[in-house]
Amino acid sequence: MTMRGIPLWAWAAAAALYLAAAAAAMEFAWHRGLDALTDAGAHRLDLYAASLRSELGRYEILPALAARQDSIKTLLEAPRDSRRALLPAVNGYLEAVNKDAGSVAVDVIDLNGDVIAASNWNQPVSFVGTNVAYRPYFIDSISTGSGRFFGIGTNTGEPGLYFASAVRGGQKVLGAAAVKISVDPLEHAWRVPNEAAMVVDGNGVVVISTVPAWKFTALAPIAAQKQAQIQATRQYAGRKVEALGYERLDDWRNGAWFARLPDRAHPGRERRYLVMSRSAPQAGDAIMVVLDLSAARRQQQLAFAFVTGAFLIAALYALYAVQRRRVIAERLKAQDALQRANDRLEATVQQRTAALVTANERMQEEIDERARTEQKLRDSQQELVHAGKLAVLGQMAAGLTHEINQPLVAIRTLCDNARTFFERDQPAQAIANLERVGKLVENMAVLTAELKAFARKPETQTVPVPLGDAVAHARLIYEARIRDEGVHVDVDIAPDAIVEAEPGRLQQVIVNLLGNALDALAGRDERRIRIGARRADDPARVMFFIADNGPGIDPQVLAHLFEPFVTTKPRGHGLGLGLAITSRIVEGFGARISAANPDGGGAQFSIEFVAAESRQ
Template identity: 40%
Template sequence: MKAPSPPRSDHMRRAMRNLLLLVLVAIGLSLAALPRIERSFLAKTSDRESATLRIATESLRGALSRSEALPALLAERPILTDLLHDPTNVGLLPFVNEQLRQTALTLDLADIYVMDAKGLTIAASNYRREDSFVGRSFAFRPYFTDAMREGRGRFHALGLTSGQRGYYFAAPIIDETEILGVVAVKILLHGFEETWRNGDNTILVTDPNNVIFLSDREDWHFNTLGPVADGVLAAIDATRQYPLERIRTLDVAHEAVAPSVDLLRIQTREGPEEYLSNVGLIAAAGWRVWVLTPTGPAIAQARQVLALLILLSLFAGLVAALFLQRRARALEQQAQQRIYQETLIDRVAERTADLNAANRQLLQEVDERRATEDQLRRTQSELVQAGKLAALGQMSAGLSHEFNQPLAAVKAYAENALTLMERGRQEEARSNMGLILQMADRMAAISRHLRNFARRPQEKIGPVPLIPVLEDVLSLMDNRIKAAEARITIDRPEGDIFVMGGQVRLQQVLVNLLANALDAMETQPAPEIGIRVAGLDSGRWIVEVRDHGEGLTDDTMAQLFDPFFTTKSPGKGLGLGLSISYNIVRDFGGTLSARNHPEGGAIFAVELDDARDRVAEDEVAAQ
């Protein structure tokens, strides 16, 4: 009897309507969350670009700090004092000009120039150029007036003569208590703009008056991010810092979209531009560094997330609809199954007897098949075992051939040697002994080949033979030693010396120390260098290189291993050799130090750990 099927179409339609409503609600919530998603991506972008701000700020700060102390150092040169006392000295002025030019080239400065107490330039590194500063007055520049009044001056401006933007440092030239004039240096900063143009961001630097002094956007140079008071414009005009006709105010609107996240909207001739801003401060110069990041990529990512959320909502709705549809079909199938259930029960009863008979036959076939499979497994196991035995036999035969052949030869030669010795034929017996040694070497070679198969590679820093390294260094420096007519004396103990380090880098350290010793005595007709190698009570080895030059002053000793510090004349060194050597020796676990010899000259000492124990361990491991 067919059971009545309940109406399910209405229930299905209600479920689909509810599902559609849920999907629409999910899409609506996603759209409502778009501003929050955009702010989140903007905040992440701002955090990520804070690293760019740090790099830009530190680069500018480093460039300024490297040059800040130069005017004071230059002002200590006695020749500048002599020139200011006698500015018309035709014998002295050209020498000062050329010296300033060489110094500017060596220190990578744009200009160096000397002004008298009235601001008139009397010597300059650019004296060869048509736009030379010589004869020009810069008394109106704040760096001159501040240096004369306060002892130090700094200023940034557009150069009136060169037309190049630069930063100026100045210091007074003092003879006892009298200020004779001012020496100033100028550095160019346009190289930073060229680097910034390669990035995805817009970077700009504003001065305390909000004037854009540096930027990878040339059309923004000398524009301002806010209104400028009349008094500020008058000060700019008085110091001729910027051309007034180029000072314009950008149309900028600020908006805080999240804590510590600011949005800038700038109206340009091409249309509105929107940026995230990260701002850093360089207090010494009064500058603000702005990193402006376009908001387009972050907004695009936020909208991609929104699209993904909408797609997920639609996909979830589609999956739910498929589930409801399949559930409805399953319910319909259950109803049909109940209709035919009674008929199937009768048919099942009729077929049960047939199935029982067929089942008994199948059980018999299963037993037979299991017996056959067991026999197959046993046969397969026997075959595998036979294969293993065959492989073992081949391997045994190979090893037997490799060792039995020389062993048989050894036995035969030994028996012959005994017979020959009994007969007094010693030479022939000795020949047989040599053949026995050859056979033994053959078997040892097989064993050595296997032992060397898994030998470990050497480490980068390990035992280094010190004396061969020193001999290589002397060989490398041989031509220069002969050219300087120098005499080298070496005091070293007998025997091998091993220290921890790297051979090539240790050579580099010793070459640098030897070259510095020759440089320290370049004015001597017959320089002499002493090299001493000795063991210390601490278990280390020391290598000392002594020159007979003028020695080291206290100021030099304090900065000896600093990068870019050198006592050599311009063009003969960058001041990096000792700094690099110091770090190499430190990587080896050793020390590099310097001191003055009581009888004159300087001594540089390299201390390294003894590596004899490591050498012994390596020899044991090799065996």
Template identity: 40%
Template structure:
């Protein structure tokens, strides 16, 4: 450690004079770090939190200002739209409001009310009501007696005829009066068809004779509402939606019904056991008695031309002569989006202004710090320059040593590869040396025959026996071809391998090796059997190097069986996925179990001293590994040794 001049060794130095030896100053520094960190975090968080709070307040004020400004114009448009919807409803209902009075003008109706048991009068009244219903286009027109029972109806001759039914439970019967039309909406108890009922009392003087009722369909009005730009609903006194531009809301409720309301609806059989579930409307803000801001749910399966989910302005109005309420909804989504946009812009603008102010202040502080730090930086720069120079020199020296080591390693690897290649070639030449006696024998026999046949041909030619000469010459040709094949195989086997793999047939490789070993096999009486799936298998390997492996393994098998009466070698091959498994089994004594683990180690051999170097199996195993396969040794169950190889059958694919 570098120590400033003037400080003696073995004594700690007091940096500022306030801390002395023994480590107490370090403990005090550690204790003061944590409070400083907390103050630093607090100083960083508080301005950010304050800026976000200011931006949130500005955004809220901007949102309310823009929203309220847009809402005033929207309310005027919504009120006008409500007038249009109310007028269309009153116009549709007003067309039929006078027809209950018209019924009292017909003589057949009055006559039937005076004598309700007369069948002829009933027929005339039914026919009149049927004709009236067809003419005015209503759903049904029917007549009730004073007890509330239907005595004549426009559908008298249909399966769903009202004649004879007691409708005294219906509110339009209970509330009917002279000189006024009672209105009621409900679902028919006979044909389950919803409709709008208009009823009035038919009287003579002050005596009520019966009730005339007209049932009107509102489907046309609903269709016109569905094509309008805003949703609209008509709800009854209980809050049940009886008319809606959104089909999914019909027979829903604006609020949950209490037990009293459900009991009244059930007694009047108004909605025929419909579930009457709330549609999910929620009021967010009440503006006045008839206006409020609400949120509507999405209507699943709605085929309306407008969206029914989001923020809406609800304008409501009580309908005249009924306890019903008409409500028109105006979509506030665009207005809300606009207000949110302005709020976001205002918030971001305030954050930008605060950020610029903070940047300005920070910049001024940084300028002061930069001026103060520039001198210290220059001093540190000078010190670092000297350190960089020293370390650069050290790194250059280390880099030079590393480069020399890399070059030395590359030279060693090239030498090792050359030695391995030479060792493989030497092993091949050693194998040829072992075969030399057999090769000489194989060549001497045809050479002796050539000498005899050529000498006889000369003598027979002198005698003029040309046929005999021709026969001798024809016998010479196979002998020469045999010698050529043998020397060709020796030349091919002895040449140095290129090392490039290619497709090659296994059967040809085995035949070539057996041809080279023919003399040894014949001399020892070795029987060779070959069993290849499909007759042949194509391998992906270097043929020259694989022949050397076969020559080593088959030659070792012949050596292992030497001197035995029964000498057999069995070569088998079969496909296993993308590999070929090749087994070479002999009938020799097998491999000692304690030596199986060392069979492929360099210079390990089971032969007599001086017979082999113990490199044949090591080289063979290395060649098979280069092919992407494996060579293993084991003992067969029936006796003898088995050497098994796995060789790829294709370059990434099976053939």
């Protein structure tokens, strides 16, 4: 029997080989993963032991140095009723030492075990007045000269490591000096993902741990007698030490072993870990590192996935080879039929190609004709825009004639007066008249330059143009009409209102709109025009508007206002092309123009330009 062309015995042999290879690969990966964990754990233990030794070494000598201070010896030798005068100096010294060392507290203890001076003498929680005669570090320091002890503070409830040293006056023990340090920095520095570290003291109690829930628990249940001794020293602030739930399982290589502990991520559950241990710098203590086995399990999963993938690829290749033989056979059978069909297709393609060539030639002719038509249309539009500008120039001619005639009359009069002054030998007055003539000529030159620039055919490329400059040029052209008709023009152009436009065409747009606004104010008692521009909500756009207080725009005309030959002016006063030309120019800038009748009356034209920097 076969399945997909392969015998069943071959499938069975492949399955057996796959299971054996997968089991061997997973076992090999498991061992390699555990060896890598033990190497990492040994390295971690070295680091933790070094950091603990360094941290303890920083503070171990501090009590001995404090015990040598004469002020502390004098305080302990003095009678109780005369110590008050000596306390400020000692307390200040202890406070400075504690601040410089970065410890929790430094204190002085008399032979009765009473703390008579402390660095936190002025804090809300002070050690002054506390009796520590039952603490092992005090007992050891009095009897042996030094003591070391890990416990929870009876005043603060905070765990810490205590160092103490006897204070001697000659051969006599006067008391002890002690320092308390916090282990929080160590716990913080030891925190590593997928790993836990802890220090176990001589009682088998976890006193330092990167897992807060494990602190002050015992690796094994503590006997009642031992519990009583612990309670007597109040080493753990009087709390009963509970068992952690630690169970040692099988051993592994390099001093590592498996153990069952509470799951760090899921309280209430247990989990198997790889544990390694090393003696701590403090006698009787041990540093333990608890390593998560998930990395080794991932190695197993990767090995399983690799073997599975390899066998799947082999199986797929076998199926592909069988299927390929079938396809080749079918392809040979179909090759003759395909050749016949190909011959017929080539004949059809030749016929269709001839038809497509003919159609393509006709299409190319149409494209060329359309291109010529579009070029003619652009030329016509350009001439229409220029004609519109000349029409505006014609409308402005009357006002400009008055503006030019007045300076000419003044120039004629000033020249006659200058000749008279020269004849009278008064050159100073004659020169003053000639200077006034020069200023009048300059004013006329500015006006004619604006007209020349306005009449010039526009450029074909947009550039950044400040709207304030374009409005100023337009106002200059209509300055005489604005003054003679008593129109109040209010301009509010933001400094950053710079748009992409062709300067000449932009000026023509504003001139057309300003001229329409002046026309709309004819016959009004109060004549006002507002012009403004500022950035829109979209920083890539600039909003420009020009509004008047005229009669507004007929609503029936408003919808068709920008169409050619649509006008609100009387017959003979316009062809209705100004706004149509303006609309085409604005659209050429990539802008949008609109008209409306505001609630306050009058008409308003708005243009939404493209900001200049948005195209950089």
